Amino acid sequence: MKITIRPENKNDYKNISLINDMAFGQENEGLFVEKIRSNKKFQSNLSLVACMGNEIVGHILFFPIEIISETNQFETLALAPMSVIPELQELGIGSQLVEKGLAKAKKMGYTSVIVLGHAKFYTKFGFTPASQFNISSSFKVPDENFMALELKKEALQKLSGCVSYPKEFDEL
Ligand SMILES: CC(C)(COP(=O)(O)OP(=O)(O)OC[C@H]1O[C@@H](n2cnc3c(N)ncnc32)[C@H](O)[C@@H]1OP(=O)(O)O)[C@@H](O)C(=O)NCCC(=O)NCCS
Structure with a gap:
């Protein structure tokens, strides 16, 4: 099964929403992606699609967000959402998306990533509880599901703070 991963383009918008709707079994994530594209921080080359032939699967x-402390603010990336169509889950496509995405983010100069998600899945890529870096969430989440990853060695070592998401994330 040959999978290619590339940045989204305008022709993909409808299918990206559909894939999110199918994977999550609800419309919140698809609508979120549609709305966040209007946010000036959105970067289409950090919205990646996995394709099998011409089909997006x-x-x-x-998305760029900030870790805010009393004295400082620090740019990081939120990984959210991610989805693979139900018929093709558990075949490694999700892992390829994470790996390619992290490599791309690193190449673009980002030094860390934050994710709220399945601990078993994301720890495979090196994510650990964000609390280990003294990074907290602005909403209540189980410690093991709120994770961080350094793309640059020690990028998160000397800071602490609370992750601030733009308002669009409230709907996720
Ligand atoms: C999560 C998701 C993107 C993974 O994509 P995928 O192509 O199935 O991922 P891979 O095949 O690379 O890896 C599968 C791994 O993910 C794990 N996984 C998938 N869904 C999971 C869940 N709900 N809870 C915990 N682990 C999960 C599997 O157990 C498997 O682990 P293993 O390799 O140790 O057996 C996909 O399952 C999906 O779209 N799920 C629905 C939407 C969702 O939950 N998105 C992520 C929100 S954090």
Whole structure:
């Protein structure tokens, strides 16, 4: 099964929403992606699609957010949402999306990523509880599901703070 991963383009918008709707079994994530494209921080080259032939079978989005402390603020990326169509889950497509996405983010100069998600899945890529870096969430989440990853060695070592998401994330 040959999968290619590339940045989204305008022709993909409808299918990206559909894939998110199918994977999550609800419309919140698809609508979120549609809305967040209007946010000036959105970068289409951090919204990646996995394709099998011409068909889009998966999607991942990384969005710039901030970790805010009393004295400082620090740019990081949120990984959310990500989805693979139900018939093709558990075949490694999600892992390829994460790996390619992290490599791309690193190449673009980002030094860390935050994710709220399945601990078993994301720890495979090196994510660990964000609390280990003294990074907290602005809403209540189980410690093991709120995770961080350094793309650059020690990028998160000397800071602490609370992750601030743009308002569009409230609907996720
Ligand atoms: C999560 C998701 C994107 C993974 O994509 P995928 O192509 O199935 O991923 P891979 O085949 O690379 O890896 C599968 C791994 O994900 C794990 N996984 C998938 N869904 C999971 C869940 N709900 N809870 C915990 N682990 C999960 C599997 O157990 C498997 O682990 P293993 O390799 O140790 O057996 C896909 O399952 C999906 O779209 N799920 C519905 C939407 C969703 O939950 N998105 C992520 C929100 S954090």
